[in-house]
Amino acid sequence: MSQPAHTRWRKVFWWNGVADVYVTQDLAYLKKARVIPNYDVGAKLSESELSARYRKFEESPRDPLETGIVTRPMPMTGGRPDLGILPEWAVDYLLSMDKDAYEMTIVSGDLSGSYASHYRNEKTGRPAKSEEFPNISTHSNYVGRPGNLPLPDSGGYKTNVIPQSAHEPSLAFVPYLVTGERYYLEELEFWSQWNSWGTAPKNHGFGSNLVTWDEIRGIGWSLRTLAQAAYIVPDSDPMKSVLQRELKANFDELDRTYTNNASASVLHIMMRNPPPEVIPNPAPVHLYEYSPWMDDYLTASVGYAVGLGFEYARPFARWKAEFPVQRMINPQWCWIVATPYRVIAQNPDGSLATSWADAYKYTFLHAVKNGSDPGTTACDTPEMAEALGLHQQGEMLGNARSSGGYPANMQGALAAAVDLGVAGAPEAWAKFANRPVQPPHIDPQWAILPWNAH
Numbered sequence: 001m002s003q004p005a006h007t008r009w010r011k012v013f014w015w016n017g018v019a020d021v022y023v024t025q026d027l028a029y030l031k032k033a034r035v036i037p038n039y040d041v042g043a044k045l046s047e048s049e050l051s052a053r054y055r056k057f058e059e060s061p062r063d064p065l066e067t068g069i070v071t072r073p074m075p076m077t078g079g080r081p082d083l084g085i086l087p088e089w090a091v092d093y094l095l096s097m098d099k100d101a102y103e104m105t106i107v108s109g110d111l112s113g114s115y116a117s118h119y120r121n122e123k124t125g126r127p128a129k130s131e132e133f134p135n136i137s138t139h140s141n142y143v144g145r146p147g148n149l150p151l152p153d154s155g156g157y158k159t160n161v162i163p164q165s166a167h168e169p170s171l172a173f174v175p176y177l178v179t180g181e182r183y184y185l186e187e188l189e190f191w192s193q194w195n196s197w198g199t200a201p202k203n204h205g206f207g208s209n210l211v212t213w214d215e216i217r218g219i220g221w222s223l224r225t226l227a228q229a230a231y232i233v234p235d236s237d238p239m240k241s242v243l244q245r246e247l248k249a250n251f252d253e254l255d256r257t258y259t260n261n262a263s264a265s266v267l268h269i270m271m272r273n274p275p276p277e278v279i280p281n282p283a284p285v286h287l288y289e290y291s292p293w294m295d296d297y298l299t300a301s302v303g304y305a306v307g308l309g310f311e312y313a314r315p316f317a318r319w320k321a322e323f324p325v326q327r328m329i330n331p332q333w334c335w336i337v338a339t340p341y342r343v344i345a346q347n348p349d350g351s352l353a354t355s356w357a358d359a360y361k362y363t364f365l366h367a368v369k370n371g372s373d374p375g376t377t378a379c380d381t382p383e384m385a386e387a388l389g390l391h392q393q394g395e396m397l398g399n400a401r402s403s404g405g406y407p408a409n410m411q412g413a414l415a416a417a418v419d420l421g422v423a424g425a426p427e428a429w430a431k432f433a434n435r436p437v438q439p440p441h442i443d444p445q446w447a448i449l450p451w452n453a454h
Contacts, residue, residue, distance in 0.1 A: 001064065004159055005152035006116040009064035010183045024097040025178055034307040034451075035177065035231075036094060037085055037300075037412065043447030044095035053081075053089065054100040057107075065114045067161055068107055070171065074115070074164040079404040082108075082169035084445030085224055085304050085412065090174045091444040102178075109175030112187045115163035117194040127189040129242050130196060134206035138197045165195045165211070166218040173228040188229040189239050192246075195222035205253070209246040212253050216270055216291060220298035223250060227305035227313075247310060254316040265352050267345055267359055268322040269295060289342035289366075293398070293406045295323055296413035300448065303416025307451075314420065321417035321425070324410055328428035332356035334379035335431060336388070339398035339406035340367050367397060394436035401439050407432075408442040418450035 003009075030036050045053065053069075062068045069089065070082050081088035089108065093101035119128040119136075130136070137148055144151040168191070176184035195218075196204040196211045203213040211222035230243035258264045265271045269290055302317040327338035333356050344362035345353050353359040364374035372387035385393045390400075398406025414432050417425035429450060441447075 002157050003065060004116055004154065004157065004161075006118045007065060007161075008113040008118050010110045010113060011064055012110075022099050022102070025094070027094060027097070030094065030177075034309070036174075037304055037307070037448045038415070038451050038453070039091050039095055039444065040447040040449050041095050043091075043441060043444045045092050045444065050092060050096065050098055050101060053092070054104065057089075057100075057104045062107055062111065065161070066111060067114055068111050069104065070108050070111060070169060071167065073160050073162040074167040074169075075162060076167070079402075081443070081445070082171075083167065084443075085170065085300060085448075086174060086445060087169045087171070088443055088445045090170070091447075094174070095444065106175050106179070108169075109172045109184050109187065112171035112191075113183075114161050116161075117163045118190045119194065126238065127186055128193060129239065130193055130204070130209035130246065131207040131242055135201045136197050137199065137201055137204075138194070139199055142200070163194070164218075165198065165222045166215055168195070168218075168221045168225065170221075170224060170228065173225075173232065176232060185233065185237075188225070189233065189243075192226045192229040192243060195225060205249065208249040208253075210250055210253055212250055212257070216294035217297050219270075220294070220301040223247075223298075223305060224301040226250065227301075227308055227310060230310070231308045247305075248312055251310075251313045251316055259316045259319045265345060266354055267326070267343070267356065268319055269343070269345055270298075271345055271352060290345045291341070292323070292327065292339065292343050293341075293409045295320075296406075296410045299324055300412030300416050303413075303420055306416075306420065317416065318420045318422055321413065321420050321422045324413040325417045325422050325424050325428040326356065328414070328431050329424050330356050333360045334364075334384070335435075336380055336384055336390075336394075336396055337364060337367065339396050339400075339410055341398065341406070342366060392437065396435060396437065400435075400437045403439045403441055404443045404446065405439070407435070408439065408446045411442065411446055412448040415448045415450045415453075418452070 031038060057069050060068045071080055087108065089101055089104040092098065093105045120126065121128045121132060135147055143149050172184040172187035175181065176188060193209060196209045199213050204210045211219055214222060226243065226247050230247045233240045233243055258270065271290065299320050302313055302320055305313045306317050327333055328335045337360065340363060343359060344366050345359050347353055347358065353362065361374045368387050369389040370387050377384050377387050380394060382393050385395060388397060396407045400407050402408065414425065414429050418429050
């Protein structure tokens, strides 16, 4: 067996036969503690769907250093069941307490070690911390340089088991929550540090473990992992205070950069105006395209962090949640266009759009199929559906009939906005919940309800 650098594995063997005791957890208690999002129980998979998922699990490679049903190269794009605040199989387990779903969740937690994201301090024997190694970088431009990590001697071995923060599932949190096994605790600690290191040390704030340099979805999933670790690591663990400091440092940076920054985007997206001297002249041919679905991942994640009890995350979370709310109710925007693949958030000169109206105009023109004018195409009309290439009036952009389309991805962000008390959030949620074109069901990991919803 070839074991790549920075990986580890766990395999459980029963002595004198497998124990036949299976303990179910109290879902109501877990929800009351806000340790998991308010998943809609009605979204759980049917018995036949669970059986089909389990068959795929049984057919998947699950030996040490394999990945089972977890996506083998995390950078692979497209919808898949391991993305979300929690993976689909973990949500299935929590909602059903099905024994097979439990096995899928636990084994996926075991296989979290198969990815090269594990750096241990040789002196302490504990997962390495950013505070201990402020100049660390796992980026290819830095590995092998003096003072940084040496190049691993792979002996020519190559693997497609590749970690990436932008597509990182939460593999160890639920297993640790329900078992208390140290292996899963360390997985949370390993990943919470590794997520920040894929850049220049100054970008991750040296010892601050900042993840705010990453792409939008990478920030969202990394903050989720860091918040889960900071929440559940025992108070007696030396890592506890470190994780608490790191999480607060990230939200302090987000507040400085966005929440309390007058030059941040009027749309409440993760963009700032460039200084006038760097705005290109003549105007660029291609406007900056912003991914609202990635932003929805981030909004749901930071709302979840507030639910875990990190009140210092609330200012940024409220600021961020304005974006999904306004996409549904802003009079200068049409809710049909709330979930496109891209939002165009810049003016032709490269500066940020200063109004929702301008951003809507550019976004509509980017999405339109027949050259229609955004100024004369009324919202939620047959004419708009035709202009955008939709099947019918009342259908949102972004594969509205799909159980994992962009409208489904938006649900957790809107639920977070309601829970955070953002102005207009109940109206936005009601419009979204009652939209005329919906899939028969959405994937369980996206089926998040506001806490006051039934």
